[in-house]
Amino acid sequence: MTTTTTSTPKLATDPAGDNLRFYGVWLAGILALVVLPLVFSSGGSVTSFSLIGIAIVFALSYNILLGQTGLLSFGHAVHYGLGGFAACHMMNAVVSHGWPIPLPFIPLFGGLGGLVFAVIIGWVMTKRAGTVFAMISLGIGELVASSSLILRSVFGGEAGITTDRTALPKMFGWSFGPQIQVYYLIAFWLVLSAIAMYALTRTPLGRISNAVRDNPERVQFIGYDPHVVRYIAFCFAGFFAGVAGGLAAINFEIANSAYLGAIQSGLVLFSTFIGGTAYFFGPILGAILVTYLQLGLTSVTSVWQLYFGIIFIGIVMFSPGGIAGLVMMHRPLVRAGTLGTVIPAYLVAIVPTLALACGVILSIEIVARFSGGEPINLFGIGFKPQSPVTWITAAVLLVVGGFVARLSWLRVADAWDRAATVARDRGYLA
Amino acid sequence: MTAAAIEVRAVDKRFGNVGIIRDLNLSVAKGERHAIIGPNGAGKSTTFNLISGHIEPTAGEVRLNGDVISGLRPFEINRRGLSRSFQVTNVFARMSVWENVRCAVLWATGHRYAFWKNVDSLPEVRERTAKILDDIHLMHRRDVPAGLLTYAEQRELEIGITIASGATVVMLDEPTAGMSHAETDRAVALIRRLTEGKTLVIVEHDMSVVFGLADRISVLVYGHIIASGTPEEIRRDPKVKEAYLGEEAH
Numbered sequence: 001m002t003t004t005t006t007s008t009p010k011l012a013t014d015p016a017g018d019n020l021r022f023y024g025v026w027l028a029g030i031l032a033l034v035v036l037p038l039v040f041s042s043g044g045s046v047t048s049f050s051l052i053g054i055a056i057v058f059a060l061s062y063n064i065l066l067g068q069t070g071l072l073s074f075g076h077a078v079h080y081g082l083g084g085f086a087a088c089h090m091m092n093a094v095v096s097h098g099w100p101i102p103l104p105f106i107p108l109f110g111g112l113g114g115l116v117f118a119v120i121i122g123w124v125m126t127k128r129a130g131t132v133f134a135m136i137s138l139g140i141g142e143l144v145a146s147s148s149l150i151l152r153s154v155f156g157g158e159a160g161i162t163t164d165r166t167a168l169p170k171m172f173g174w175s176f177g178p179q180i181q182v183y184y185l186i187a188f189w190l191v192l193s194a195i196a197m198y199a200l201t202r203t204p205l206g207r208i209s210n211a212v213r214d215n216p217e218r219v220q221f222i223g224y225d226p227h228v229v230r231y232i233a234f235c236f237a238g239f240f241a242g243v244a245g246g247l248a249a250i251n252f253e254i255a256n257s258a259y260l261g262a263i264q265s266g267l268v269l270f271s272t273f274i275g276g277t278a279y280f281f282g283p284i285l286g287a288i289l290v291t292y293l294q295l296g297l298t299s300v301t302s303v304w305q306l307y308f309g310i311i312f313i314g315i316v317m318f319s320p321g322g323i324a325g326l327v328m329m330h331r332p333l334v335r336a337g338t339l340g341t342v343i344p345a346y347l348v349a350i351v352p353t354l355a356l357a358c359g360v361i362l363s364i365e366i367v368a369r370f371s372g373g374e375p376i377n378l379f380g381i382g383f384k385p386q387s388p389v390t391w392i393t394a395a396v397l398l399v400v401g402g403f404v405a406r407l408s409w410l411r412v413a414d415a416w417d418r419a420a421t422v423a424r425d426r427g428y429l430a
Numbered sequence: 431m432t433a434a435a436i437e438v439r440a441v442d443k444r445f446g447n448v449g450i451i452r453d454l455n456l457s458v459a460k461g462e463r464h465a466i467i468g469p470n471g472a473g474k475s476t477t478f479n480l481i482s483g484h485i486e487p488t489a490g491e492v493r494l495n496g497d498v499i500s501g502l503r504p505f506e507i508n509r510r511g512l513s514r515s516f517q518v519t520n521v522f523a524r525m526s527v528w529e530n531v532r533c534a535v536l537w538a539t540g541h542r543y544a545f546w547k548n549v550d551s552l553p554e555v556r557e558r559t560a561k562i563l564d565d566i567h568l569m570h571r572r573d574v575p576a577g578l579l580t581y582a583e584q585r586e587l588e589i590g591i592t593i594a595s596g597a598t599v600v601m602l603d604e605p606t607a608g609m610s611h612a613e614t615d616r617a618v619a620l621i622r623r624l625t626e627g628k629t630l631v632i633v634e635h636d637m638s639v640v641f642g643l644a645d646r647i648s649v650l651v652y653g654h655i656i657a658s659g660t661p662e663e664i665r666r667d668p669k670v671k672e673a674y675l676g677e678e679a680h
């Protein structure tokens with residue numbers, strides 16, 4: 001009896017404080033969305049923020065499948081793309097028929113485009129989970145992407161379907177010509193979608209989706225048909241992917257076959273996984289990082305996909321929980337107040353790790369630029385890809401950096417274990 | 431006269447060419463505590479799988495409260511008021527203890543696939559979940575992921591999930607397997623209390639538990655029930671002595 005009463009207070013949470021923290025995080029996020037383009041107001045920044053907003057909605061929709069229901073899809077861009085096409089057609093129809101529908105309502109039609117396809121195709125697709133589902137999603141993705149080039153009247157062939165977002169009826173006097181107005185439209189839909197998708201995780205369906213993810217067999221013995229659960233989750237994922245596609249159509253004023261393709265499907269899987277599927281905010285982090293990397297890397301290196309691959313492999317190997325998993329690992333240490341004991345080890349480990357990273361980058365760029373001969377600029381230092389000095393530098397960074405990094409991370413692990421043990425002794429499990 | 435809670439009639443089950451269950455007949459009256467005993471590999475778990483819809487009989491039929499249920503899917507059978515546990519712990523490993531039990535409460539409280547209700551603000555769901563957790567003594571572990579529980583705790587959670595829906599027919603497959611004596615005693619007391627007024631079918635190896643708990647006992651050997659009766663009848667049955675108790679009870 002005494003064990004129960006002494007251990008309960010630590011596990012029982014303080015509801016008022018929890019509520020405050022919960023709404024505080026959401027409000028801070030919304031505030032950041034409002035203020036960001038005012039602080040970083042250059043055209044490039046606002047464009048980037050818009051892309052990130054779209055990517056977040058898309059990645060969150062993907063996580064309804066992957067993180068919440070345990071469905072690995074290789075064709076999620078189908079719903080995104082069809083949402084984009086639906087939005088473009090709707091915008092053009094609104095303009096040509098003179099319907100009184102302003103631009104901010106268009107993403108809803110994008111969502112419906114993604115939803116309708118999910119409703120039609122989903123029942124067959126979600127019959128089985130696992131490899132079967134993954135393979136079918138790959139097949140459907142290829143099927144739709146190739147159809148989009150053949151069915152010209154719907155998809156506009158190679159050129160795609162173009163539209164003019166400023167031709168729709170105005171709302172609050174906004175024409176949505178300037179990027180900043182489009183950004184706020186995207187931000188509005190991002191907030192709306194994120195709240196809706198979060199709320200979904202807190203419903204009976206959302207909870208049972210997790211149960212289906214963990215153990216579809218047992219779910220059948222508590223009254224649920226896992227097929228129905230997967231199907232409904234799939235429809236929601238399709239809807240919100242369609243919303244993201246609709247936002248993209250508004251942003252670019254075009255929808256084409258690239259929206260639907262395997263690259264787009266791979267990118268959303270990549271973002272969601274890197275961000276971490278186990279936490280709601282994981283895909284948000286992933287979408288931000290991947291969009292930034294994509295924008296940043298493409299301008300400095302021609303082999304940016306290679307870096308994506310390396311990052312992906314690194315995350316899979318060293319942090320299967322993604323960035324969110326890494327962040328949340330530290331929660332018990334923060335609560336127990338032992339995080340401080342790990343930080344020095346981290347700081348020590350950063351130096352050789354950076355050296356190792358520089359060695360990897362240098363090696364990749366030597367190979368990539370060897371025949372062309374254009375110089376490599378690594379943090380302001382110039383290197384010639386054909387010079388032996390560069391090769392030796394790369395080799396030294398790789399070998400010495402790698403060796404020291406290994407040692408220093410072992411020390412981090414030791415420090416970590418000590419801190420975690422103390423945290424556990426103080427009753428903080430997770 | 432009312433129908434039996436469970437009625438298994440002439441059921442055969444073959445896996446490929448191997449007949450695992452042969453002409454199985456079993457009747458469990460409403461409100462009865464019925465134990466199935468038999469050596470390892472006799473087909474006790476397979477019988478559970480057949481009744482609960484996990485697998486389909488090759489021949490014969492199963493009835494629940496008079497209605498044929500063989501051929502139905504497990505969730506359909508569960509919705510008709512039959513709930514079972516598993517011999518090998520079968521929980522939702524990444525979800526908390528609280529979530530595990532709550533998921534098992536949701537269908538029975540009528541919330542089904544609802545995506546328009548906040549699961550945290552359903553009072554009857556919360557109360558029922560809390561009651562089950564108190565019953566299985568796991569309230570103090572409510573926030574721990576089920577996969578991190580000790581073995582005995584997982585077995586208790588397994589029972590909790592099984593009874594959470596409030597099913598009137600409860601089937602427990604070796605609920606105390608692997609438990610210490612003290613844990614077994616606690617679990618048996620728990621089972622006795624939680625299945626009060628319900629129909630219970632239990633597979634159990636500990637003979638003192640079986641003879642103390644069961645109203646009736648069926649002995650399964652090589653997929654066939656060789657005897658069915660009260661503990662007294664089973665104890666005296668020469669076939670049972672020879673085939674089963676003979677090797678274990680001495």
Ligand SMILES: Nc1ncnc2c1ncn2[C@@H]1O[C@H](COP(=O)(O)OP(=O)(O)O)[C@@H](O)[C@H]1O
Pocket residue numbers: 445450468469470471472473474475476477
């Ligand atoms: N799905 C299956 N496929 C093939 N054989 C099975 C299957 N399930 C059970 N068996 C076999 O049926 C026999 C009975 O198993 P089981 O019902 O688990 O026995 P018990 O629970 O009485 O120990 C065993 O020989 C087992 O190998």
Ligand SMILES: [Mg+2]
Pocket residue numbers: 474475476517
């Ligand atoms: Mg068994």
